[in-house]
Amino acid sequence: MRQSNVRGERERHAAVPEPRDPGGDDSPPEGEGPASHGAGHRRGGSRRPRRGRGVRILRWTALTLAVLVLGAAGAGYLYYQHLNGNLRKEELDLGDSKIGKPEPNAAGQTPLNILLVGSDSRNTAENVKLGGAKQDADRKPLADVQMLVHVSADRSNMSVVSIPRDTRVTIPKCTDPESGKVYPKTEGAINQSLQHGGPGCTVAAWKELTGVYIDHFMMIDFSGVVSMADAVGGVPVCVRDNVYSHDSRGHGSGLKLTKGTHSVKGVQALQWLRTRYGFEDNTDIGRAKAQHMYMTSMIRQLKSGTKLSDPGKLMDLAEAATKALTVDHGLGTVKKLYDLGNDLKRVPAKRTTMVTMPWEYGGGGEYVKPRPGEAEQTFSLLRNDIAMDGKDKKKPDHTPAPTAPKGELPVVVQNGTSSTVLGPVSGRAGVITSELVRLGYAKATANTVLTSQADTTVVYPDEAKQGDALAVAKALKLPKSAVKSSKSVQEVTLVVGNDWREGAVYPKPASEDDSKTPESADALNGEDKKACMKVNPQYTF
Numbered sequence: 024m025r026q027s028n029v030r031g032e033r034e035r036h037a038a039v040p041e042p043r044d045p046g047g048d049d050s051p052p053e054g055e056g057p058a059s060h061g062a063g064h065r066r067g068g069s070r071r072p073r074r075g076r077g078v079r080i081l082r083w084t085a086l087t088l089a090v091l092v093l094g095a096a097g098a099g100y101l102y103y104q105h106l107n108g109n110l111r112k113e114e115l116d117l118g119d120s121k122i123g124k125p126e127p128n129a130a131g132q133t134p135l136n137i138l139l140v141g142s143d144s145r146n147t148a149e150n151v152k153l154g155g156a157k158q159d160a161d162r163k164p165l166a167d168v169q170m171l172v173h174v175s176a177d178r179s180n181m182s183v184v185s186i187p188r189d190t191r192v193t194i195p196k197c198t199d200p201e202s203g204k205v206y207p208k209t210e211g212a213i214n215q216s217l218q219h220g221g222p223g224c225t226v227a228a229w230k231e232l233t234g235v236y237i238d239h240f241m242m243i244d245f246s247g248v249v250s251m252a253d254a255v256g257g258v259p260v261c262v263r264d265n266v267y268s269h270d271s272r273g274h275g276s277g278l279k280l281t282k283g284t285h286s287v288k289g290v291q292a293l294q295w296l297r298t299r300y301g302f303e304d305n306t307d308i309g310r311a312k313a314q315h316m317y318m319t320s321m322i323r324q325l326k327s328g329t330k331l332s333d334p335g336k337l338m339d340l341a342e343a344a345t346k347a348l349t350v351d352h353g354l355g356t357v358k359k360l361y362d363l364g365n366d367l368k369r370v371p372a373k374r375t376t377m378v379t380m381p382w383e384y385g386g387g388g389e390y391v392k393p394r395p396g397e398a399e400q401t402f403s404l405l406r407n408d409i410a411m412d413g414k415d416k417k418k419p420d421h422t423p424a425p426t427a428p429k430g431e432l433p434v435v436v437q438n439g440t441s442s443t444v445l446g447p448v449s450g451r452a453g454v455i456t457s458e459l460v461r462l463g464y465a466k467a468t469a470n471t472v473l474t475s476q477a478d479t480t481v482v483y484p485d486e487a488k489q490g491d492a493l494a495v496a497k498a499l500k501l502p503k504s505a506v507k508s509s510k511s512v513q514e515v516t517l518v519v520g521n522d523w524r525e526g527a528v529y530p531k532p533a534s535e536d537d538s539k540t541p542e543s544a545d546a547l548n549g550e551d552k553k554a555c556m557k558v559n560p561q562y563t564f
Contacts, residue, residue, distance in 0.1 A: 170185045196208045322372055448525070499517075
């Protein structure tokens with residue numbers, strides 16, 4: 024979204040032509056340049072222009088243009104470098120995860136996963152003013168907003184998954200890249216992960232919780248939200264009743280709106296995004312829903328192009344975006360952000376889905392935790408690049424025949440249980456290799472290299488081997504969705520994931536349908552313009 028706003032600035036600079044040498048071979052020939060064009064077409068009796076004067080005019084004009092062009096190009100380059108300098112960069116992953124990047128699909132495309140983090144940092148006077156709690160000015164910030172943006176490999180759809188800030192998880196061991204301090208593995212609220220060395224530890228916690236490879240992160244604080252909201256120029260939001268997020272005990276964001284739709288920006292936009300007391304049941308679940316509504320509305324706003332036609336507003340937006348963001352080094356330039364924006368821009372709003380991780384209360388209501396089965400099903404959709412709107416095109420149910428008898432088919436088995444949270448299970452490759460031999464795959468062999476993978480998969484190197492891979496999956500009672508193409512293997516390869524950490528029988532039924540988004544994820548479609556927040560009766564007026 025922000026990246027598309029940098030596009031105009033980049034295109035203005037790219038459109039500047041290379042300066043010509045005013046006295047060289049690139050100068051317009053006499054009689055063809057703009058200074059002589061009119062004279063060359065005057066009728067009989069006209070006087071030929073003096074060569075010396077015409078050449079001098081051409082040279083001075085070209086020299087002036089060259090100076091202007093070089094000046095513009097220099098200013099553009101300096102501004103580009105200025106925007107790059109605005110960006111703050113930190114390490115992507117501070118953990119020891121061995122989760123690998125997903126294999127490309129048949130078209131050579133891979134999905135894109137970006138973690139969005141909103142910190143409650145009070146490290147500046149402006150952040151203290153906006154966030155209150157002056158007593159917290161010196162404490163390390165918490166990651167109070169966390170959303171994983173998944174863009175499908177073919178860029179046809181996008182899913183955004185929020186996790187409530189007090190979700191109890193295992194935070195893996197992280198090492199602070201600046202101080203070298205090692206934070207040991209611990210149990211705690213996921214928002215505390217930011218205090219364990221920075222956003223790279225929040226990325227590590229997400230990877231271990233979800234099993235999803237994360238390509239990038241983008242982090243923003245209170246003042247960044249305000250400046251971005253001002254630059255966008257207002258985002259329409261809706262409440263079903265009057266709301267005032269404030270009570271006598273000091274609870275609330277201060278948001279005050281009358282029933283209906285309002286365009287919020289600046290501080291009011293920050294209040295909307297921070298409101299917990301006043302929406303739904305006064306918890307982070309309602310807050311996440313309000314954030315989803317804001318994001319879908321902003322996406323529609325930006326896609327309409329209404330904020331991108333004014334060069335001044337475009338530059339304001341580019342300035343605000345780069346100043347507001349902390350990103351990983353892989354996103355550390357405006358060009359990379361611009362390229363990312365182009366990827367995001369390709370996704371239609373109607374194929375954008377916002378969900379909250381299915382959850383349940385734990386500790387007597389003191390915190391929330393992933394709901395068994397349904398949270399994992401949601402993460403599985405991300406890992407397997409399945410759209411959460413349920414509108415993926417159904418592939419023909421075609422099962423090619425194996426190319427070789429199972430007794431003659433080489434199958435490599437690898438242990439993928441190297442989780443930094445759960446720890447690896449030794450011997451898994453050997454156990455499943457023995458099971459395959461028992462089932463008739465006499466040439467099955469174990470690969471001793473450990474890797475980390477959430478789902479058990481059977482990968483094959485080319486289309487000719489697809490039938491063989493499907494036969495292996497069927498023999499082990501794995502679902503067809505476990506069979507994938509991969510150019511990184513030479514033989515049919517079975518990776519035993521963290522979903523199969525014991526025994527020789529796959530624990531999940533092959534008929535289990537994991538392609539649907541759970542109802543408890545509370546999905547919101549990106550084109551739902553009628554969405555309106557439910558107001559808690561205790562906070563109306």
